[in-house]
Amino acid sequence: MCLWDSMIIRYLPTQKNLKIWKLDKEVRGMLTNIIKSRLADKDTMGYGNDLLGLMLEACTPEEHGHEPLLSMDEIIDECKTFFFAGHDTSSHMLSWTMLLLSTHPECEQKLREEVVRECGNEVPTGDVLNKLKLVNMFLLETLRLYSPLSTIQRKAGLDLEVGGITVPKGTVLTIPIASIHRDKEVWGEDAHEFNPLRFENGVTRAANHPNAFLSFSGGPRSCIGQNFAMIEAKIVIVMILQRFSFFLSPKYVHAPMDVITLRPKFGLPMVLKSLEM
Template sequence: MDLLKGMIPTIVKSSADMLDEWSKLVLSGASEIDVQKEFRELTADIISRTAFGSNFTEGKEIFDMQAKQMILTAESFSTVYIPGFRFLPTTKNRQRWNLEKNIRRCLKQVIDARKKTAGMEKPGSYGADLLGFIMSKSKEQAGVNAKSKASLSTEEIIDECKTFYFGGHETTSVLLTWTIILLGIHQDWQERGRREVLEVCGRNKYPDADGLVLFKIVGMIINETLRLYPPADGVLRQACAPTKLGRISIPAGTQLELPILAIHHDPALWGNDANDFNPGRFSEGIAKAAKHPMAFMPFGAGPTICVGQNFALSEAKMVLAMILQKFSFVTSPSYTHAPFLLFTLRPQYGAQVILLNSI
């Protein structure tokens, strides 16, 4: 969390730049925007800067390639499965292979450059961004036992960097998109969130890291959005040993799917208003929001919980607070409600809202 606090100024700067553009649109009379597109650009900029620091341009290029890879992979899921087909040199398969190769090559170049810089400056110091933090756990770090289970190889660091994309970009982007859509519909909660933000930091001062913990209503709104529209609709877990779940015996190696979306909408856990937007259910915390303390799991749970959870929540709180501080808005009549799963749950036809005024 201390590392994340140091990244708040970067989040604020990128968000302020976006809001300045929104103000220009309002002044020009073009008040309708697609927040899905806006948030994808914003979160890409933020994660590129916070993950790669001065190498954020390379980071953006890598994330662009990974976005294309995600679409190609999703297309493969929607076709009839033919055993062994993924190994054939079809046009789409060659595109997937080339993207994966280039993503890993670019990431390795960034990592190698960071190692070289760290060696010339201060040995073992890889920087204060996310990449530097991950590299500090590298097996190559001086003084660290290379056999330690906690250390990471270069290939593992590359995989963690790829995870940044979902934990710090894709997840936050769709979370903010659904939050704005819901608040555009539910004006009462939009106003309650705005009042809280103005009470904490006023109209002219942007929120800071210490102010994040004071945003209780903003946090409730974000949690309820995550409940209704979790970015990931489910997670997979594999039993590494024979296990008993109640009366069910699970053999070792069995893969189980946890349907997060279904769990989050289960009336037996959340009550008869399970499909309604009601942030008040989180007023006493997450554990008491449902009839079971583990019913809320938008980022998964346990030792393999999403590595980007704290980053995504901190970023979402900060961006939402800054929007509420500066703008009021409603969902546009042109918006079509069509949740669509493409690795993450997102609006299929965009998320159009109308900015009413700059506060």
């Protein structure tokens, strides 16, 4: 198929396109309704103290004396970006964390001890989260072995040379995060093994190269939500460890599947037991 054909096909009413357009219309409709209700409640409730609220505030011409900085369509697109970039990535990180916790019961116990020591049965505060070194190392090791994004791409903006190879301007480079994360030359002989302690001295000292850990990418276009994602994951894991012991259901089939994000193909059936009983 030539480039022209592949461009044209996006506009034809194929079954796939009809589904895409229908879903896009639904998502846009949903977001438009949320935005409309924020605008309607503005005088009594303000725009809201979340990202959408901040965007709406920045775009209010009457308050800033200029044209809106973002159009309604752009605000909707930003909402979509944040939702899709932040939802599946975080939820799959949590799935893999639960898998590794249940297959490493000795770690589960150590993490629970840390959680009980630092925050008892309370909901963790920001200060407490910073003290959870083992939980942090566990999450990083989970991300290393099961990075929600297995590859990212970059387009060379100019002719350049990488590792002795000439890369012409315009070349699309795929950065194989999953392979780099399991490379013995980078992580040592135990690269394929689960060992959270490798992160004992921080992310930059865990491998032979300071930027070897790439789950959130690196540089100026790295993940803008990485701190949020780590805080969110820590809170969830702490609250589960406080309440439940768990093990993997015999029905679990290990089949990581890479569909934009890396997910367990057949889900993650688990058996949870309340610690209060």
